[in-house]
Amino acid sequence: MTETEALVRVEGARLHYPIGGIVSAMRGLPSAVKAVDGISFTLHRGESVGLLGESGCGKTSTGRLLLKLDDPTDGHITFDGEDITTIRGEALRRFRTRAQLIFQNPFEALNPRFTIRAALSEPLENARIPRAEREARIHRVMDLVRLPDAAQFLDRYPHQLSGGQLQRIVMARALILEPDFVVADEPVSMLDVSVRAGVLNVFREVRARMGLTAVYISHDLALVRYVCERTIVMYLGRIVEDGPTEDLVREPLHPYTKALVAAVPVPHPDQSHDPLPIGRGAPDPRNPPSGCSFRDRCPMAHARCAVEEPGPSRVGQRLVHCHLYDQADTRPAARGTPA
Ligand SMILES: Nc1ncnc2c1ncn2[C@@H]1O[C@H](COP(=O)(O)OP(=O)(O)O)[C@@H](O)[C@H]1O
Numbered sequence: 001m002t003e004t005e006a007l008v009r010v011e012g013a014r015l016h017y018p019i020g021g022i023v024s025a026m027r028g029l030p031s032a033v034k035a036v037d038g039i040s041f042t043l044h045r046g047e048s049v050g051l052l053g054e055s056g057c058g059k060t061s062t063g064r065l066l067l068k069l070d071d072p073t074d075g076h077i078t079f080d081g082e083d084i085t086t087i088r089g090e091a092l093r094r095f096r097t098r099a100q101l102i103f104q105n106p107f108e109a110l111n112p113r114f115t116i117r118a119a120l121s122e123p124l125e126n127a128r129i130p131r132a133e134r135e136a137r138i139h140r141v142m143d144l145v146r147l148p149d150a151a152q153f154l155d156r157y158p159h160q161l162s163g164g165q166l167q168r169i170v171m172a173r174a175l176i177l178e179p180d181f182v183v184a185d186e187p188v189s190m191l192d193v194s195v196r197a198g199v200l201n202v203f204r205e206v207r208a209r210m211g212l213t214a215v216y217i218s219h220d221l222a223l224v225r226y227v228c229e230r231t232i233v234m235y236l237g238r239i240v241e242d243g244p245t246e247d248l249v250r251e252p253l254h255p256y257t258k259a260l261v262a263a264v265p266v267p268h269p270d271q272s273h274d275p276l277p278i279g280r281g282a283p284d285p286r287n288p289p290s291g292c293s294f295r296d297r298c299p300m301a302h303a304r305c306a307v308e309e310p311g312p313s314r315v316g317q318r319l320v321h322c323h324l325y326d327q328a329d330t331r332p333a334a335r336g337t338p339a
């Protein structure tokens, strides 16, 4: 297996949540939240990819599509060559063990009435792993998430553990069936800042050791940068930029990525950033702007942006969805000069 082999392919996926019913439809009001609105990307085996963007831009919805927790309203998603929108039976059961979610909130992810051992046994039972093997698997995964003194934890209940310990258990539960693919949805956002680094380091280590393909969802560029070699930036249900994280941080191309990078504290004082006056709060995904969905906050928007949705342009190793980069494979002469 080579690293460049595709594991997950997303082609034109949409996830629209119906709202309002017939009365709003008759009044011409929006009938759906366009949480994901036509995204395409490929995840290669062993890759760790950040899904970055403001709250409400469709990150969690995208994660739900990747794990078949929701089916797309439109488009296709394949996992290891198989269309997950149509799989059932044994193939679906196999997919459910190979692709796992690491929950955002460790305080809600575990049943308070189950001991840690019971919480970790449950997926093994569901996957019909023989009883004799279960305890060894549990100890192995506890080592993996760096809770090696398993005896100390296994008979306790969730409320007896700290947030950092709980999130490692949540990770252990997602990893115990040895998946090839994980989606971690803001896994440290509910944790105290002081324990975040520890949990992130475990995630990085586990990913490398298991050769996992991982999607790491976050609104925080600094966290994505720490964990992911590649980043996909989303805005209002669409992808605006996709490429190597370091390129994206060093020289963001899309005006929205520029704004996100400018909002992160500058690591080197001699590196200048031009903050963009886009303000806070994205527009309503029930009623996104025509053309480029970022145009009403974009300081570089021009007439064409209102009428035509920008397709992906390739710039180096990146894909950028912005009319400033319409001539594919060329770099614009100056940063931020309208075409
Ligand atoms: N079950 C749902 N029903 C209706 N709207 C939803 C539902 N889940 C999410 N949304 C809406 O879809 C949009 C994207 O949500 P989400 O994927 O959770 O974004 P993010 O994870 O980036 O914050 C938001 O406007 C959100 O309010």
Ligand SMILES: [Mg+2]
Residues within 6 Å of the ligand: 059, 060, 061
């Ligand atoms: Mg979310």
